[in-house]
Amino acid sequence: MIESTPILQVKSLSKSFPGVKALAGVDLSVWTGEVHALMGENGAGKSTLIKLITGVYRRDQGEIIYNGEKVNFSSPREAQEKGISTVYQEVNLIPTLSVAENIFIGRFPPEGVKINWKSIKKSAEDSLKKLDLCLDVTQPLSSFPIAIQQMIAIARAVDFQAKVLILDEPTSSLDAKEVNLLFSIIRKLRDDGLGIIFVTHFLEQVYEISDKITVLRNGLLVGEFETQSLPRLELVAKMMGKDLEEFENTEKKLDSAVQVNGNRKNGKSFIQIRGFGKKGMIYPFDLEINKGEVLGLAGLLGSGRSEMAKLLFGIERADKGKIYIDKKAVSGSSPKFSIKKGMGFCPEDRKTSGIIEDLTVRENIMLAVQTRQGLFRKIAKKKQDEIVAQYIKALNISTPSPEQKIKNLSGGNQQKVIVARWLASQPRLLILDEPTRGIDVGAKAEIQKLILKLSREGMSILFISSELSEILRCSTRIAVLRDKVKVAEMMNQDIDESAIMQAIAEEDNGN
Amino acid sequence: MAIKDLTRDLTKRIASSHIKWSLIIFFVILLFNFIFTPNFFHIEIKNGRFYGSIIDVFNRAAPVMLAAIGMTLVIATGGIDISVGSVMAISGSIAAVLIAKMDVPFWMVLCLPLVFSALLGAWNGLLVSYIGIQPIIATLILLVAGRGIAQLVTDGQIIVFEHPPFEFIAGGSLFGLHFPIIISFGVFLIILFLFKFTALGLFVESVGGNSEASKYCGINAGRIKLVVYIVSALCAGIAGLIAASNIKAADPNTSGDGLELNAILAVVIGGTSLNGGKYFLVGSVIGALIMQSLTTTILTMGVPVQVTLVVNAIVVLVVCLIQSKNFRDILAGIFKLDFRGLLRRMPLKGGNK
Numbered sequence: 001m002i003e004s005t006p007i008l009q010v011k012s013l014s015k016s017f018p019g020v021k022a023l024a025g026v027d028l029s030v031w032t033g034e035v036h037a038l039m040g041e042n043g044a045g046k047s048t049l050i051k052l053i054t055g056v057y058r059r060d061q062g063e064i065i066y067n068g069e070k071v072n073f074s075s076p077r078e079a080q081e082k083g084i085s086t087v088y089q090e091v092n093l094i095p096t097l098s099v100a101e102n103i104f105i106g107r108f109p110p111e112g113v114k115i116n117w118k119s120i121k122k123s124a125e126d127s128l129k130k131l132d133l134c135l136d137v138t139q140p141l142s143s144f145p146i147a148i149q150q151m152i153a154i155a156r157a158v159d160f161q162a163k164v165l166i167l168d169e170p171t172s173s174l175d176a177k178e179v180n181l182l183f184s185i186i187r188k189l190r191d192d193g194l195g196i197i198f199v200t201h202f203l204e205q206v207y208e209i210s211d212k213i214t215v216l217r218n219g220l221l222v223g224e225f226e227t228q229s230l231p232r233l234e235l236v237a238k239m240m241g242k243d244l245e246e247f248e249n250t251e252k253k254l255d256s257a258v259q260v261n262g263n264r265k266n267g268k269s270f271i272q273i274r275g276f277g278k279k280g281m282i283y284p285f286d287l288e289i290n291k292g293e294v295l296g297l298a299g300l301l302g303s304g305r306s307e308m309a310k311l312l313f314g315i316e317r318a319d320k321g322k323i324y325i326d327k328k329a330v331s332g333s334s335p336k337f338s339i340k341k342g343m344g345f346c347p348e349d350r351k352t353s354g355i356i357e358d359l360t361v362r363e364n365i366m367l368a369v370q371t372r373q374g375l376f377r378k379i380a381k382k383k384q385d386e387i388v389a390q391y392i393k394a395l396n397i398s399t400p401s402p403e404q405k406i407k408n409l410s411g412g413n414q415q416k417v418i419v420a421r422w423l424a425s426q427p428r429l430l431i432l433d434e435p436t437r438g439i440d441v442g443a444k445a446e447i448q449k450l451i452l453k454l455s456r457e458g459m460s461i462l463f464i465s466s467e468l469s470e471i472l473r474c475s476t477r478i479a480v481l482r483d484k485v486k487v488a489e490m491m492n493q494d495i496d497e498s499a500i501m502q503a504i505a506e507e508d509n510g511n
Numbered sequence: 512m513a514i515k516d517l518t519r520d521l522t523k524r525i526a527s528s529h530i531k532w533s534l535i536i537f538f539v540i541l542l543f544n545f546i547f548t549p550n551f552f553h554i555e556i557k558n559g560r561f562y563g564s565i566i567d568v569f570n571r572a573a574p575v576m577l578a579a580i581g582m583t584l585v586i587a588t589g590g591i592d593i594s595v596g597s598v599m600a601i602s603g604s605i606a607a608v609l610i611a612k613m614d615v616p617f618w619m620v621l622c623l624p625l626v627f628s629a630l631l632g633a634w635n636g637l638l639v640s641y642i643g644i645q646p647i648i649a650t651l652i653l654l655v656a657g658r659g660i661a662q663l664v665t666d667g668q669i670i671v672f673e674h675p676p677f678e679f680i681a682g683g684s685l686f687g688l689h690f691p692i693i694i695s696f697g698v699f700l701i702i703l704f705l706f707k708f709t710a711l712g713l714f715v716e717s718v719g720g721n722s723e724a725s726k727y728c729g730i731n732a733g734r735i736k737l738v739v740y741i742v743s744a745l746c747a748g749i750a751g752l753i754a755a756s757n758i759k760a761a762d763p764n765t766s767g768d769g770l771e772l773n774a775i776l777a778v779v780i781g782g783t784s785l786n787g788g789k790y791f792l793v794g795s796v797i798g799a800l801i802m803q804s805l806t807t808t809i810l811t812m813g814v815p816v817q818v819t820l821v822v823n824a825i826v827v828l829v830v831c832l833i834q835s836k837n838f839r840d841i842l843a844g845i846f847k848l849d850f851r852g853l854l855r856r857m858p859l860k861g862g863n864k
């Protein structure tokens with residue numbers, strides 16, 4: 001039988017927050033057996049739409065028809081029980097609980113009053129295995145990096161007997177390998193007849209997996225399209241509401257900047273790291289970063305990229321090795337000390353180590369600048385407003401005002417604020433760990449351009465990203481990590497993607 | 512013109528700020544008194560000094576206000592300091608002993624208790640930030656031990672003294688105002704500006720909001736916490752001097768009893784969340800005034816002694832409910848629903864479906 005109605009249908013949905021019209025009259029239809037991509041710039045209203053469907057927020061207007069009935073979920077839990085399974089943009093599991101508990105929270109197998117921990121542990125392991133993950137499920141969630149947490153959240157969602165699966169940027173911190181795994185699962189679920197809503201800023205992924213695309217812009221519906229009949233550039237133009245030409249221009253500018261970057265001679269050495277390491281975190285490594293150089297760090301998930309960055313910045317104390325800045329040995333390891341020495345570190349996990357939820361956008365941006373200035377030399381309000389306005393413009397941060405609390409911004413815009421925080425502190429060495437995570441295509445190009453510009457002006461940058469193309473685009477030199485060991489270092493001119501891929505995964509090939 | 516703009520700006524800012532509910536509640540209490548308590552707002556000048564019920568509220572609120580100011584900062588970092596009552600007793604006891612039993616210059620009578628209070632605050636801060644003990648437990652130690660210390664200081668006795676310069680602290684006046692009012696508002700202004708005109712305030716809120724992220728920003732959370740516990744203990748120490756001066760004696764057992772609870776309530780009523788993060792010093796001051804005006808009102812209304820605490824608790828509950836956004840939403844929901852139901856039942860509107 002061919003069904004004639006969508007499994008999930010949203011009609012002219014509207015939602016306002018103080019000062020922001022997040023959604024206005026948006027429609028969305030998801031059919032069984034399709035993957036429906038939801039696209040739009042940061043702050044377009046994608047996550048809000050999802051949260052309205054699952055009852056996290058109450059809608060102002062509109063209706064939601066699910067499985068042929070008008071529904072009005074009062075809580076995400078109710079939606080889940082009725083068969084709408086969701087992975088939210090920010091991993092919203094409980095950090096202190098174990099992985100197994102997180103997977104089964106709210107639905108312990110009903111075997112009387114007693115909880116059968118053994119069977120829970122077993123089935124948690126099973127559901128993770130589907131995603132090719134072998135973890136100790138008794139460990140607390142917080143002991144795993146954000147990418148693994150994301151995978152656990154996905155495993156949890158997939159495990160429900162669902163009719164609709166909603167994934168809000170599930171791949172934002174995953175590597176190619178995990179993405180492929182996820183996609184094979186999505187395809188299987190689709191063939192089983194689930195309706196799947198998929199949000200991402202990666203265009204390749206949209207074209208790889210989705211059947212239809214709904215585009216939002218500034219809370220308004222732009223339209224629904226068949227993926228096959230919507231060329232990539234047109235999609236971008238629809239999302240940004242700009243002409244194709246304009247976007248192509250920024251891309252061209254970026255490309256020429258990349259060209260210049262590739263041909264540039266390196267400046268003097270800024271920092272030299274000798275035999276730096278910490279047991280259980282990363283094996284001792286040597287590294288040298290020159291002034292005005294972008295050094296890319298490539299490697300698989302868990303290869304030790306973030307660990308290297310944390311050690312360098314003094315989040316964790318190294319137990320071996322030395323650092324020389326401007327040829328002078330420096331001693332001391334704390335973020336405060338590193339900032340004083342001219343470093344900055346934009347960490348990958350914006351929720352736990354980036355944003356300070358209750359502070360405003362302005363305060364969040366100013367924090368690092370202020371610590372650099374020192375406690376007693378408070379930056380005048382006027383000066384603050386200037387700096388903040390400058391970065392809101394440069395990174396196109398969509399916020400009703402600089403005095404908005406950062407927690408009310410969309411995920412991508414929060415990320416931009418954190419990037420702005422570190423750019424504003426004007427460090428001599430900036431460590432960027434997945435700085436474009438969750439950021440839309442337009443802003444991504446802007447940030448990459450900024451990185452190149454800053455490096456031209458003499459800033460050294462250590463650039464970590466799981467997107468190889470991005471690393472290739474921006475770095476002068478690339479260091480490769482594998483299993484917590486630095487295994488290679490190469491000049492960007494000399495290599496292409498496949499060469500790095502090989503270095504990253506050598507061991508796998510060898511087996 | 513300019514003044515008009517200024518007032519409009521001010522009203523707008525208050526309307527959108529967190530302290531508006533505490534302000535409203537304070538005015539409701541004042542209004543209640545205006546209607547039901549005769550002469551509540553009557554102010555007279557005796558010996559060049561203002562007297563009256565309303566002045567009395569400000570005067571008596573001083574110790575709680577002081578403790579609430581320090582408490583606000585501690586709570587903003589995500590902590591709590593339940594040792595303030597004991598610190599207050601210790602400070603008063605030291606001052607009394609210095610006056611009654613030792614021959615030391617007056618400035619030392621003022622300074623030594625405060626220095627010792629600051630040390631106690633540093634002790635709390637060290638336990639919390641460097642040893643990593645939960646704030647409520649860390650300060651519980653001093654809450655219990657502090658009374659013992661105060662008794663040791665006074666040898667277990669109530670020490671009575673006469674010392675006009677010291678009595679000025681509670682009994683004197685400046686610009687026609689009781690001296691405790693001057694002290695509490697002076698401390699309030701100093702703290703307000705110290706935390707606003709340096710980055711201390713921002714760092715406190717940042718540590719309380721997300722201490723992990725603050726660490727990445729290069730903020731030394733331990734040191735910030737140390738500072739706020741010291742400030743809190745100092746405020747309590749000053750309150751101790753006022754109390755001792757007021758009764759011309761030091762009572763190690765009852766001085767500052769329950770101060771921590773009143774201070775915490777004042778902070779919460781003032782709009783600062785116990786979760787830490789954003790803080791509202793002005794709100795806490797109003798909170799302390801609400802607490803005191805409530806007590807004064809209940810006393811002047813002649814409510815039977817045995818029910819005063821109950822009345823007090825009920826009002827505090829109502830105040831906290833009004834502060835809660837959830838509760839206001841529920842209330843709004845109830846009224847809206849009824850309103851809609853009413854509309855639906857109206858025959859005139861029958862055809863709208």
Ligand SMILES: Nc1ncnc2c1ncn2[C@@H]1O[C@H](COP(=O)(O)OP(=O)(O)OP(=O)(O)O)[C@@H](O)[C@H]1O
Binds near residue numbers: 021040042398399407
């Ligand atoms: N709780 C909230 N309070 C106030 N404004 C909000 C809130 N949640 C979202 N907004 C606003 O609504 C708009 C849409 O946000 P939403 O999170 O839906 O964007 P998004 O499309 O998911 O973006 P991103 O790609 O960055 O995740 C944004 O402008 C945001 O500032």
Ligand SMILES: [Mg+2]
Binds near residue numbers: 046047048168411
């Ligand atoms: Mg989003």
